[in-house]
Amino acid sequence: MNRALFTMRQFVSLRRSLSHSAACYQVVTNPEEIVRLYRELSLFPSLSKADLGPVITSQYGGKYSNIYTEWSQRDLERNENVKFCRQYIVFHDDKSVVFSGASGNSTEIKGELLSKDSPSGEMKAVVRECTIKGEDIQFLEIWNKNIKTKSINLTALKKHGKVYEDDQFGCLVWSHSETHLLYVAERKRPKAESFFQADSSVLSSTGDEEETTRVEKKEAVKGEQFVFREDWGEALVSKSCPVLCVLDIDGDNVSVLEGVPESISPGQAFWAPGDTGVVFVGWWHEPFRLGLKYCPNRRSSLFYVDLTGGKCEQLSSGTSAVCSPRLSPDQCRIVYLECSVFGPHMQCSRLCMYDWYTKKTSVVVDVVKRPGEDGFAGIYSSQLSPQCWSADSQRIILACPQRSRKDLLVVDTSTGSLTSLTSKSDVGNWCLLNIERDLMVVSCSSPNSPPSLRVAFLPQKDSQEEVVWVTLENSQTLQDIDWQILTFTPPPEQDNSQYPGLDFEALLIKPKEVKDGVKLPLIVTPHGGPHSVIVADWILSSSVLCQMGFGILLVNYRGSIGFGQDSILSLPGNVGTQDVKDVQFAVESVLKGAEFDMQKVSVSGGSHSGFLACHLIGQYPGFYKACVARNPVINLASMIGSTDIPDWCMVEAGFDYSTDCLPDPAVWEQMLNKSPIKHVTQVQTPVLLTLGEDDKRVPNKQGIEYYRALKAKQVPVRLLWYQGNNHALSKVDAESDGFMNIALWIIQHMCQ
Numbered sequence: 062m063n064r065a066l067f068t069m070r071q072f073v074s075l076r077r078s079l080s081h082s083a084a085c086y087q088v089v090t091n092p093e094e095i096v097r098l099y100r101e102l103s104l105f106p107s108l109s110k111a112d113l114g115p116v117i118t119s120q121y122g123g124k125y126s127n128i129y130t131e132w133s134q135r136d137l138e139r140n141e142n143v144k145f146c147r148q149y150i151v152f153h154d155d156k157s158v159v160f161s162g163a164s165g166n167s168t169e170i171k172g173e174l175l176s177k178d179s180p181s182g183e184m185k186a187v188v189r190e191c192t193i194k195g196e197d198i199q200f201l202e203i204w205n206k207n208i209k210t211k212s213i214n215l216t217a218l219k220k221h222g223k224v225y226e227d228d229q230f231g232c233l234v235w236s237h238s239e240t241h242l243l244y245v246a247e248r249k250r251p252k253a254e255s256f257f258q259a260d261s262s263v264l265s266s267t268g269d270e271e272e273t274t275r276v277e278k279k280e281a282v283k284g285e286q287f288v289f290r291e292d293w294g295e296a297l298v299s300k301s302c303p304v305l306c307v308l309d310i311d312g313d314n315v316s317v318l319e320g321v322p323e324s325i326s327p328g329q330a331f332w333a334p335g336d337t338g339v340v341f342v343g344w345w346h347e348p349f350r351l352g353l354k355y356c357p358n359r360r361s362s363l364f365y366v367d368l369t370g371g372k373c374e375q376l377s378s379g380t381s382a383v384c385s386p387r388l389s390p391d392q393c394r395i396v397y398l399e400c401s402v403f404g405p406h407m408q409c410s411r412l413c414m415y416d417w418y419t420k421k422t423s424v425v426v427d428v429v430k431r432p433g434e435d436g437f438a439g440i441y442s443s444q445l446s447p448q449c450w451s452a453d454s455q456r457i458i459l460a461c462p463q464r465s466r467k468d469l470l471v472v473d474t475s476t477g478s479l480t481s482l483t484s485k486s487d488v489g490n491w492c493l494l495n496i497e498r499d500l501m502v503v504s505c506s507s508p509n510s511p512p513s514l515r516v517a518f519l520p521q522k523d524s525q526e527e528v529v530w531v532t533l534e535n536s537q538t539l540q541d542i543d544w545q546i547l548t549f550t551p552p553p554e555q556d557n558s559q560y561p562g563l564d565f566e567a568l569l570i571k572p573k574e575v576k577d578g579v580k581l582p583l584i585v586t587p588h589g590g591p592h593s594v595i596v597a598d599w600i601l602s603s604s605v606l607c608q609m610g611f612g613i614l615l616v617n618y619r620g621s622i623g624f625g626q627d628s629i630l631s632l633p634g635n636v637g638t639q640d641v642k643d644v645q646f647a648v649e650s651v652l653k654g655a656e657f658d659m660q661k662v663s664v665s666g667g668s669h670s671g672f673l674a675c676h677l678i679g680q681y682p683g684f685y686k687a688c689v690a691r692n693p694v695i696n697l698a699s700m701i702g703s704t705d706i707p708d709w710c711m712v713e714a715g716f717d718y719s720t721d722c723l724p725d726p727a728v729w730e731q732m733l734n735k736s737p738i739k740h741v742t743q744v745q746t747p748v749l750l751t752l753g754e755d756d757k758r759v760p761n762k763q764g765i766e767y768y769r770a771l772k773a774k775q776v777p778v779r780l781l782w783y784q785g786n787n788h789a790l791s792k793v794d795a796e797s798d799g800f801m802n803i804a805l806w807i808i809q810h811m812c813q
Contacts, residue, residue, distance in 0.1 A: 087579050088610035090808050092801070098605050099800060105511035105536055105599070106134035108504040109144070111494035115182040116155075123159070125152045128502060128533070129178070130494075130514060131170065140794050144170040149514075149533045153500065156518055158531045174199070174226035175233040175244070186233055186242050188215075188224050199224055201242070201308060201315075213313060215246075220315045221306055222247030228444060229293070229353055230303050230328030236336045237392075241307050243339060245328055248302040248317075253286035293326070293344075294352030294705030295758040295788050301350075305330055305339055305366070320371035326350075327364070329385065334392035334417055338367040340376070342384055342397075348720050352705030352758060356406045357443040358382050363397060363415065376415055377422060383413075385445040389454040393417055396425065396449075396457055396474065398442065403708055403718050405633060407592040409439035409626040412457065414474055425457075425474050431625040437470075437479050438463050441594070441622040446493040451519055458482075458501065458519065460493045462623035465546045465566045467491055467596040469503065473522070482519075482528050489544075489597020503530075506599040508570045509542035542607050543573040544597065549650060555642050557619070560631035565619050567647045568595055570603050571612040571656070582661035582811055583651070585677075585685075587616040587644045589668035591636065591713065592629050594621045602800055609804065612657055618643035634715025636669075637735040641676045660686070663807045664746075667691030668759055668788065669713075672737055675767065678748070679740025687810035689803045691751045692788055695763040697732035705757045741770045747777035749806040751799050753786035779806065 089095060114127040128149040136143045147167045152160040175188040185204040190197055196216075201224075203211040215224065225231040225245040234243040258281075292301045303326050305318040318339060321327050325343035333340050344353065344361040353359055363377040363386055377383055377399070386397040394417065398410040412426040429439030441462050449457050457472040467490045469482040483491045489507040496502070499519040506512040514534035520526040550564045557563060571581060584606060588595045595615040603613045617623070618640045620632030632639060652659050664685045666674040671693025678688045694700060701710040701724070708718035714732045716724070724732070733739060750768055752761040764780065771778040781802060783795040790799060 087576065088582060088808065088812060089608070090812065092805065095605070095609060095801065095804055098608050099601075099797065100137060102601055102604050102608070103135045103137065103797075105601075106132040106145075107599075108492075108494060108512050108514060109133050111502040111514075112178050113495055113497035113500060113502065114178065116498060123152055124154065125150055126497075126500060127151075127164065127182075128516070130502075130534075132167070135793050135797075137793065137797060140792075142793060144173070146170055147534075151500070151516055151531075151533075153518070155498070157529060158516060158518070161516065161531050161533055163533070174224060175231065177233045177235060179235045179239045180237065181239060184235075184239065186235065188226065188233060188244065197223075201244075203310060211310070211313065213308070213315070215315065218315055219249065221249050221304055221317060223299075224306075225300060225303055225328070227297060227300070229297060230300065230326070232328070232330050234331050236332045237334075238336055240310055241332075241336070242310065243330055243332060244306050244308075245303045245330060246306050247300065248304045251285075252281045253288070254281050254283055255286065256284050258283070291346070291350045293350055294354060295756070296354040297352075298755075298757065298787075302326065303328055305341065307339075318366060318368070318371075320366045320373045321364070322373060325361075325364075331386070331388055333365060334388070337369075338365055340365050340386060340388070340395065342386060345379075351708060354758075355443070356706060357384050357398070357410075358400055358402055358404060358406055358408060360402045363395070377413070384443055387445055387447075387449050387457075389450050390452060391454040393454065394474070396445070398440065398445065404712060405592045405629050406706070406709060407441065407443070407590060407622050408629060409441060409622070412440055412459075412472060425477050426472055426479070428626050430627045435479070436463070436484075438623055438625050446495060448495050448497060449493065451496070451522075452499045453522065455522060456519075458493055458496055460491055462594045462596055464623050465489075465568055465594065465596055465617055467598070469493060469501075471519070490599070506536075507538075507597055508544040508568065508599065508603065509539045511536040511599045539604065539608075541573050542570060542604060544568065544570045546597065547647070547651070549643070549647050551619070551643065551646060555639070555646065557631045557635070557639065560627045563619050563624070563628050563631055565621065565624065565628075565643055565647075566617045567651075568597055568615040568617070569612065569651065570607050570615070572607055572610060575656070580658035580661075581610065581612040581656055582663070583612045583614060583648070583657045584807065585614045585616065585644065585648050585662065585664045586666055587618060587640070587670050587673045588621065589666065589670040590622075591618075591620050591632055591640060591669040592622055594623045596623075602803075605800070606804065611807075614648060614651055616644045616647045618647075633712050636672070636713045637676055637737075637739075640673055641680060644673055644677060645681060661811050663687035663689070663811045665689040665691075665803065665807075667693065667790070669694055671759075675737035675744075675748075676740065678746040679737055679743050682743045682745045685746050687807045688746045688748045689751070689806060690748060690764070690767070691790060691799070692753055692756050692759045692761070693737070693750070693764060693767065694759050695767040696736045696738045698729050698736065699766065700759065700763055701732070703760045703762065738766065738770065741767065742774065744771065744774065744776050747806070747810045748779075749803060750778065750780045751790060751795075751802070752780065752782055753788055753790050753795070754782060754784045755786060756788045758788040777810075 110131040112129040145167045148164045150164040172189045178185050187202040189200045199215045201213045290301050327341045330341035343364045362379050366373045383399045395415045399413045400408045400410045409428045415422050432438040469491045471480045488505045492504045494502045504512045513536045515530045517528045517530045547567045664674045671690035697710045701707045711718040750764045752764040786795045
């Protein structure tokens with residue numbers, strides 16, 4: 062792995078070249094100073110979880126609730142993301158917060174994969190992984206206040222494989238009676254051994270030992286140790302056949318639920334009303350598994366398996382894709398998200414509701430083609446908050462991108478009407494962490510404000526009261542960073558004839574104080590996906606670059622989520638043209654002002670954003686002075702056979718995807734014509750490539766293909782290869798090393 066940054070000789074050479082560049086004197090170019098800035102801003106932690114305890118009446122008659130939060134922070138010295146917890150106390154009168162504050166210092170969490178308080182708050186369950194004598198061992202612990210009452214070695218039980226801790230399948234759920242725990246794990250596979258494995262039964266043994274050996278030999282299957290096992294792709298490697306598991310707490314007995322069809326993978330499970338069974342989402346395997354992470358458009362359904370008879374019942378249509386089911390507090394209704402199978406990976410979702418007793422399904426909020434007069438643009442999410450119902454079981458609270466912001470929305474399930482709780486706020490990003498008895502716990506941030514923790518009570522239904530937010534943990538606002546959202550209307554010649562009249566936005570982040578006469582260099586970064594969005598959130602890399610003296614333009618081109626389904630559907634078949642022109646139009650529009658230097662513009666992006674970056678330097682030769690591409694899509698035609706999402710290549714090129722046929726030659730040609738490799742002969746811009754060795758989404762051969770083409774054309778190119786990293790390049794060492802190399806590459810080629 063190439064972890065080395067520039068050598069000291071390169072540092073000295075770079076400083077000398079920069080010292081002669083008066084136009085870039087405002088930009089921080091000293092590598093040690095850049096390291097200092099990165100280290101300083103990486104100290105801000107992010108919120109990942111919040112649990113609310115039961116309401117407690119104090120001896121003085123007042124009420125209060127305890128809030129347990131989990132945070133994550135980069136530790137550059139230990140080279141890992143460190144998780145820690147902190148508790149807070151909120152005094153209230155069930156309608157408003159009277160007093161709040163932290164009730165203890167932060168404590169690091171070690172080895173916890175999952176944790177969950179029981180409904181009464183009396184107990185807590187923890188799935189913990191420990192390394193003992195070089196082997197990873199998983200335990201399921203039960204805590205009662207400060208005492209660990211049970212510690213069950215799940216690995217030793219051999220009832221199943223590793224417990225799933227991911228957001229896609231994983232869960233840890235108490236039964237309503239608090240007597241059982243539900244979780245998801247990998248199915249146990251028979252031991253496989255070679256055809257030439259010596260028969261261990263020849264070893265002399267007696268009594269129970271002999272019987273144990275015979276049992277183990279009976280379970281072993283010869284010749285299957287190298288059989289290929291399909292998994293669910295990027296970020297879900299090794300997750301192939303999940304099973305639903307139940308712990309009987311009193312009996313210390315773990316069982317794998319029967320009745321789930323072998324043709325589906327279960328996940329996102331919870332206890333049915335009355336603990337009679339388990340409700341879960343099931344994803345079909347047939348004819349083969351495709352990548353599931355960030356792809357909520359996979360065929361799936363809501364299921365119910367009865368605990369007594371093992372009967373499995375399908376609760377929703379088998380022709381759509383569903384996710385994130387949530388049971389109402391009165392245990393009468395289940396809401397979930399639904400979208401179409403295949404097509405764009407991220408789409409505008411329906412909010413559906415299943416009535417447990419009438420067995421009827423209704424659509425609460427339908428797909429929104431274009432925002433109406435109220436500005437509501439639709440629901441764009443693959444996951445609701447773990448708790449999202451109001452106490453009266455009538456309303457749903459969800460965090461959702463609305464254009465270039467993420468707002469908190471309240472949905473009345475009886476009427477489908479929506480109200481925004483945050484549309485008047487100047488905060489760019491709101492995330493609902495939890496809501497219990499109408500006490501909401503949220504994380505909020507902006508490009509100049511790292512995540513902070515706030516609480517407020519949800520106003521009663523039909524109330525005109527404003528939400529009063531109380532801050533539990535604040536983070537400082539960086540006063541030297543300014544941001545704004547810009548709106549663009551494409552020129553008539555770039556309008557989409559099938560979906561006319563669409564606009565798009567960009568987020569502009571820049572230093573607030575700039576000396577008179579100084580024009581800032583500009584870094585352009587569109588989002589990946591392509592059906593994603595960059596909301597006005599705290600982004601570490603953008604903040605550091607801004608403090609270094611760069612302006613950052615983050616473009617939400619047509620095709621982004623949060624702008625209506627029509628915007629999403631306008632892009633497939635037009636990748637490499639519409640999205641590229643949108644980005645270039647936004648850049649040229651911004652450059653017409655007096656703030657930025659037209660001669661000092663660079664472009665950076667990853668995945669489909671890397672696809673756009675490489676398109677831009679090929680279609681606009683010489684315009685961009687430096688290019689950075691992280692795990693970029695380079696050739697749709699060559700990618701389709703090696704990615705975990707072959708449907709993506711077809712759909713974005715403008716064709717329907719089918720699992721049972723290959724594209725004909727004309728389709729292959731179109732995929733090639735829409736790819737950045739088509740324009741490589743025109744590239745003049747120096748390119749830095751950063752690739753993840755274990756990327757299943759955009760295999761690293763894509764970047765290598767571009768690297769070789771640029772080398773052949775003698776275009777300056779550098780490639781960084783990050784071992785043990787997947788598509789996200791999110792491990793602490795890869796992220797920090799990548800940032801430094803990216804910053805120095807841009808400085809070297811844009812400020813010379």
